[in-house]
Amino acid sequence: MKKKKAAGNGAFKWFVMPIYLFTLFFVIGPLIYMVILSFLEREETWGVTNTFTFGNYLSIFDPIYLKTFAESLRLALISTVLVAFFGYVFGYFMAKLKPRMRKMMMMLLMIPFWTNSLIRLYGWIIIFRANGTLDSVLMAIGLIKEPLKLLYTYPAVVVGMIYALIPFMILSVYSSVEKMDWHLVEAARDLGATPAKAFWTVTFRLTLPGLLTGIILTFVPSMGLFFIADILGGNKVVLVGNLIQEQLMKVHNWPFAAALSVVLMLIMTVMIWAYRKIAKADELEARL
Amino acid sequence: MRNKTSLERLAEVEDVILRLENIKKSFDGVTVLNGIDLDVKRGEFITLLGSSGCGKTTTLRIIGGLETADEGRVILEGVDVTNEEPNKRNVNTVFQNYALFPHMNVEQNVGYSLKIRRRSKEDIKKAVSDALQMVQLEGYEKRMPNELSGGQRQRIAIARAIVNEPKVLLLDEPLGALDLKLRRQMQIELKRLQKRLGITFIYITHDQEEALNMSDRIAVMRNGVFEQLGTASDVYDRPRTSYVAEFVGSANIIRGTAQGSDENTVRFVNSCGTGEVSRNGAAIKDGEDVVTAVRSEHIDLCSPESGAKGLRGTVKEKSFSGGMLRIEVGLEDGTSVVSSRHGINADWVPGDAVIASWDPEKAVLVDLEG
Ligand SMILES: Nc1ncnc2c1ncn2[C@@H]1O[C@H](COP(=O)(O)OP(=O)(O)OP(=O)(O)O)[C@@H](O)[C@H]1O
Ligand SMILES: [Mg+2]
Numbered sequence: 263m264k265k266k267k268a269a270g271n272g273a274f275k276w277f278v279m280p281i282y283l284f285t286l287f288f289v290i291g292p293l294i295y296m297v298i299l300s301f302l303e304r305e306e307t308w309g310v311t312n313t314f315t316f317g318n319y320l321s322i323f324d325p326i327y328l329k330t331f332a333e334s335l336r337l338a339l340i341s342t343v344l345v346a347f348f349g350y351v352f353g354y355f356m357a358k359l360k361p362r363m364r365k366m367m368m369m370l371l372m373i374p375f376w377t378n379s380l381i382r383l384y385g386w387i388i389i390f391r392a393n394g395t396l397d398s399v400l401m402a403i404g405l406i407k408e409p410l411k412l413l414y415t416y417p418a419v420v421v422g423m424i425y426a427l428i429p430f431m432i433l434s435v436y437s438s439v440e441k442m443d444w445h446l447v448e449a450a451r452d453l454g455a456t457p458a459k460a461f462w463t464v465t466f467r468l469t470l471p472g473l474l475t476g477i478i479l480t481f482v483p484s485m486g487l488f489f490i491a492d493i494l495g496g497n498k499v500v501l502v503g504n505l506i507q508e509q510l511m512k513v514h515n516w517p518f519a520a521a522l523s524v525v526l527m528l529i530m531t532v533m534i535w536a537y538r539k540i541a542k543a544d545e546l547e548a549r550l
Numbered sequence: 551m552r553n554k555t556s557l558e559r560l561a562e563v564e565d566v567i568l569r570l571e572n573i574k575k576s577f578d579g580v581t582v583l584n585g586i587d588l589d590v591k592r593g594e595f596i597t598l599l600g601s602s603g604c605g606k607t608t609t610l611r612i613i614g615g616l617e618t619a620d621e622g623r624v625i626l627e628g629v630d631v632t633n634e635e636p637n638k639r640n641v642n643t644v645f646q647n648y649a650l651f652p653h654m655n656v657e658q659n660v661g662y663s664l665k666i667r668r669r670s671k672e673d674i675k676k677a678v679s680d681a682l683q684m685v686q687l688e689g690y691e692k693r694m695p696n697e698l699s700g701g702q703r704q705r706i707a708i709a710r711a712i713v714n715e716p717k718v719l720l721l722d723e724p725l726g727a728l729d730l731k732l733r734r735q736m737q738i739e740l741k742r743l744q745k746r747l748g749i750t751f752i753y754i755t756h757d758q759e760e761a762l763n764m765s766d767r768i769a770v771m772r773n774g775v776f777e778q779l780g781t782a783s784d785v786y787d788r789p790r791t792s793y794v795a796e797f798v799g800s801a802n803i804i805r806g807t808a809q810g811s812d813e814n815t816v817r818f819v820n821s822c823g824t825g826e827v828s829r830n831g832a833a834i835k836d837g838e839d840v841v842t843a844v845r846s847e848h849i850d851l852c853s854p855e856s857g858a859k860g861l862r863g864t865v866k867e868k869s870f871s872g873g874m875l876r877i878e879v880g881l882e883d884g885t886s887v888v889s890s891r892h893g894i895n896a897d898w899v900p901g902d903a904v905i906a907s908w909d910p911e912k913a914v915l916v917d918l919e920g
Contacts, residue, residue, distance in 0.1 A: 448616050449649035451636040453663035453710070463662075467653050 276300035300520035310517055318521035327505065327522075335529075337491070338484040341423035345480045348424070349431025350473055357439035358431065371429050383422060383493050390418045390494065414496035422490040427483065438472025439465075468484040471541060478537045482530045502526050567592045567750050568613065568718055573622035575608055575774075582608050584774040586622070590718070595751045597761040599798065600771030606754045607646060609771075610720045613752065614643045627717065642711040646722040646754075648703045649694040656682070656706055657691040663714040681709040684743055700727040705736070712743065718750045725760070737764055758798050763787060768796045791917045795843030802844050802887040803916070804861070808836050815910050816840060822861040822882040826910035834915070841918045848912040849889035851877065851904045860907030861887070865898045879906055911914055 300318055302310040321327070358365050374382060380485060389395040390413040397409040412418045420450040450460035488503025502522060566589045582605045590596055600608045611617035612626060623632045630640055633652045642663070650659050658665075660681055661674040669677075682688050682903040704727050711719055724740070725733045727785035737898055744751050755761050761768050762782045770793070778790045789795035790909050792803045802895035804825055806818030811834065816827050818840040827842040834840060851865075852858050863881040871874070874890045877898060881887060887906050897903060 340859065443649075445645060445647060445649045446651055449645060449651070450635075450662070450900070452614055452641075452643045454637045454666045454714070455662075456635075456637055459666060463666075464651060 296475060297521045297524060299517055300524050302517050304515050304517050308514055312504065315517075318517045319525075321518065322521060323524060330500055330502055330505050331525075333499070334485055334503070337419065337423065337499070337501060338481055340420055341427060341484045342477055342481045344422050345428050345431045346473060346477055349428050349476055349480075350435050352428070352433030353432045353472070353476075354439050354469075357436050357442070370431060375429070379494075380489070382425075383490060386418070386422055386425070386494055387413060390421075413494065414498055416495070416499060419491050419495040419499050422494040423484055423487065426487065426490060427480045430479040431473075431542065434476035434479060435469065435472045439471045442468060472478075472536055474541060478534060482533060485526060564589070565592045566590065567594075567627055568752075569623075569625040570613070571623040571625065573609070573612055573619045575605075575612065575617065575620050582774050583612070583791055586774075586776060587606065588776070588779070589767065590750055590752065593744075593748050593750055595741070595753065595764060595766045597753045597755060597765040597768045599755060599758060599768055601797070602756070604673070604753075604771045605774045606771055607722055610643065610752065610754065613718070614641050614720055615639050615641075616732050628790070640717040641720060642713045642716040642718075643715070643720040644707050644722060644724045645706075646726070648695075648707045650706055650710070652695055654695075656687070656693050656698075659695065659706060660710045660713050662710065666676055667714065670701075677713050678709075681713040684712070684739070685709045686739075701729070701732055704728065708740070711913055712747065712749065715747060716749065718752065719744075719753060721753045723754050723756065725755070731851070733760075740764070758800075761799070768798070771798060773799075781882045788914055789843055789916055791842060792841055795845075795914070795916050799843070799845045800888075802846060802849065803918075804840075804842050804844065804885075804887065805918075806840050808834050808838050808840050812837060816842075816915065818842075820861075820883065822863065822877070823905070825861060825907075825913075826861050827913040827915055828910045830915065832915050842913045843916045844887075844908045844913045846876070846888040846890040847874075848908045849887055850907050851879065851889050851898060852907070854903050854905055856905070858905050858907055860905040863904060863906060865900050865902045865904055867900060868898070879904055881906070 271404065299310065301314055303313040303315045303317065305311050322331075330535050356364060359367065381439075383413070387394075392409045392411040392413065394413070397406070400406045400410070446464050446468070449458050450464045451457070455463060485501075486503045488501050489505055491499040491501050491504055506522045506526070509515045509522065568588070568590040568741060570586050570588040570701045573583050574581070575583040584614075586605075586609060588596070598609060598650060600606055608617060612619050613632070615634060615638075619632065622632055625631065626639060626641065651662065654662070654805055656841050657675075657678055660678045664674045665760040678691070679688065681719050682690065685708055687702060687705055687709070690698070690702070690706075695706070698706065708721075708724055711721075727735050728736060737760060740751075743749075753761075753764065765782060767779060767781055768775045770785055771777065772793055778785050778794045780788075785794055787799075789801065795801035798802060802819075806820035809818055809824075810817045811829070814829055816829050816832065816834050818825055818827075825842065827840070844846060852860075854862065861881055863879040863886070865877060866880040866886065868875065869878075874892060877889045879887050879889065889906065
């Protein structure tokens with residue numbers, strides 16, 4: 263979207279100055295610090311020495327760490343696929359509701375954001391733990407005989423991820439379905455398309471930008487959401503985020519933590535770059 | 551079953567391709583269609599004419615299956631399709647707002663219905679280029695809809711709808727966005743196309759001239775009913791109601807009370823004078839109300855001194871448009887009539903007292919309300 267404003271005049275320059283400064287100090291500064299750190303050698307117990315090394319990056323290729331990256335990608339992928347599916351369906355039908363119902367759904371989506379996300383995660387512990395809410399309900403209706411003991415398992419982490427990320431997908435899909443011109447679907451039906459065919463060839467194609475945005479909004483953070491794996495997965499699910507936290511806070515290997523962060527950031531950057539490439543090539547925003 | 555057989559026989563014998571039976575439709579308790587009946591013959595060009603909001607688009611949507619009627623039946627080629635899905639009906643629509651797919655180029659838009667039907671790539675390419683040729687947009691295959699002018703979009707919408715040769719084509723003001731010149735050209739082109747392909751057209755327009763030029767029959771719609779259904783000359787020369795006379799022929803509506811009529815002519819009086827209209831078999835007795843329609847080109851004006859019989863009034867306004875001089879005469883009872891003639895010369899100036907009269911043969915008796 264080419265909406266760049268001519269920032270030439272003086273007053274405007276002074277107005278945006280604080281934003282530049284803020285970005286410099288709190289985003290670019292730490293970033294540079296982190297990159298430099300990642301090329302330095304670790305001091306025996308604490309801090310770094312001033313010797314340059316690629317060692318931190320090389321040690322990422324240790325199978326244990328590679329596995330952690332693979333594990334993170336796998337969880338991010340599974341979560342994103344599930345979030346995309348359920349989020350799309352939810353967002354689609356929400357956009358088709360009557361305006362008043364729509365507003366209500368929107369409220370219901372927003373309210374949880376007013377509560378701390380950690381507190382909400384502890385809620386899931388109560389649901390998932392052995393003989394917790396879920397087990398009791400399922401046993402009461404006779405679906406299962408033994409408690410499932412879902413807490414500290416992979417599925418519990420996936421559910422937690424979906425729960426944390428799906429609102430972004432829903433809102434992103436919703437906003438693009440809401441913009442749909444439904445006459446186009448009628449035109450497709452009129453020209454011989456079944457409802458399913460009309461959906462795939464018209465509705466889905468025209469709401470794809472919303473879905474793609476939602477996927478980026480889901481995938482990128484899901485690579486870094488370590489506390490969900492921590493709380494709902496116990497120590498069974500170790501992600502890059504957990505690894506970085508551990509290296510930084512427990513092992514005090516700052517340069518290695520920095521190198522891990524840099525690699526994680528590069529992966530995310532590549533994702534965003536790919537997304538923009540696809541979105542641009544498609545010219546999906548082109549509308550009548 | 552017996553019912554269906556008789557429908558099929560109707561389709562064969564009478565060659566009725568489409569029949570609407572007592573179609574009714576209301577939205578949120580407001581009646582939009584109030585009993586539409588229509589038999590359309592194969593290859594016929596039918597126009598729905600009427601003011602905005604009278605239910606034209608709704609009628610087309612019910613035929614196309616995009617809307618379901620509350621009551622009544624839609625019969626296509628002898629088959630009751632009232633509850634059939636739109637994709638199961640061999641009917642295509644040219645939408646009022648084009649409804650071109652913004653993410654497909656012209657070629658993909660036009661070829662859409664063929665691709666849905668899994669026709670081969672070569673078939674599609676051939677059919678698309680034929681269709682584009684018909685609407686004179688060859689070479690535009692790779693353009694996106696937002697790179698086309700309004701008129702070009704409209705023509706693409708037409709090409710998209712005719713490419714798979716539907717039995718019935720529904721056109722909702724297809725030429726609305728075109729300038730006069732292109733409009734005339736497209737009218738001729740569409741009519742030629744319709745003849746050549748033998749497709750039945752149901753056409754919506756606001757433009758009475760367009761309706762009169764192109765249609766085999768015209769349905770004048772008002773408040774969800776057909777006020778009159780007939781050939782161009784039926785609705786133009788023999789309007790059944792004052793609404794039809796005004797809407798189609800821009801006629802003057804004159805009211806009075808019958809007095810001194812004979813078997814050929816109905817004579818009437820009102821507070822401005824007298825008038826005459828040929829009877830044409832109407833059973834109007836003296837003392838009854840008379841409503842007559844006279845088109846402006848048939849209204850003659852002369853001065854009161856001439857002693858002519860007619861309606862007394864004064865010239866209110868003179869204007870000139872489209873090669874015609876329009877003189878508006880305010881009658882004594884507060885109504886007005888319009889007289890128009892070719893040329894720009896007229897002896898009358900605003901304020902002149904005049905008598906308005908007409909040849910009784912050129913006037914028709916109409917019902918005031920449908
Ligand atoms: N989906 C709908 N919901 C509610 N009212 C509707 C709907 N569709 C049409 N109407 C109403 O039905 C009436 C007839 O609409 P329709 O579109 O058939 O008019 P039209 O004759 O095509 O008018 P125009 O010449 O302006 O296109 C209008 O009063 C319109 O507001
Ligand atoms: Mg309409």
